[in-house]
Amino acid sequence: MKLFKDIKKGAAEASEKAKLMIEINKFKIQISQNQKEIDEEFRKIGETVFELFKEGNTEELPEGIIESCNACLSKQEKNKELELEIRKLKNEKNCPKCGNTVKLDVKYCPSCGNKLEVIEEENNLESQEKPSEITVKCNKCQTENEENAKFCCNCGESIDK
Numbered sequence: 001m002k003l004f005k006d007i008k009k010g011a012a013e014a015s016e017k018a019k020l021m022i023e024i025n026k027f028k029i030q031i032s033q034n035q036k037e038i039d040e041e042f043r044k045i046g047e048t049v050f051e052l053f054k055e056g057n058t059e060e061l062p063e064g065i066i067e068s069c070n071a072c073l074s075k076q077e078k079n080k081e082l083e084l085e086i087r088k089l090k091n092e093k094n095c096p097k098c099g100n101t102v103k104l105d106v107k108y109c110p111s112c113g114n115k116l117e118v119i120e121e122e123n124n125l126e127s128q129e130k131p132s133e134i135t136v137k138c139n140k141c142q143t144e145n146e147e148n149a150k151f152c153c154n155c156g157e158s159i160d161k
């Protein structure tokens, strides 16, 4: 009978232990959830301070913070350059007025008609491809434009359909 008691005791201990683990896990989940929320608040604090820094309110900011802000700023600028590199590789540029993505050799934004800076291409293999989709011809310069173009990509003339 002693053995049976021991087994029973062992089983009860095991289930106690399991219960305990569940309890502990519940707390752990709460802790990590709270930590996530804290991190999110930290991020907001950082963004607010960064805005103050960009507005030039640097007098009240501690030295270390200014350093961090400068680091963020230079990384942001680096990312802009890298994104430009990607667009160059993809033979694309963005219209500064409406944000439309167009090919590098496009002179006028087909969406808003804004005159675009023509970026010299290093690899113009892609740009030699003729557009395969349905195109509309510009009445003024006869350039083939994408079907949904509102303005001619070559001369900026508005396209009537």
Ligand SMILES: [Zn+2]
Pocket: 095, 096, 097, 098, 099, 100, 109, 110, 111, 112, 113, 114
């Ligand atoms: Zn545009």
Ligand SMILES: [Zn+2]
Pocket: 138, 139, 140, 141, 142, 143, 152, 153, 154, 155, 156, 157
């Ligand atoms: Zn045209």
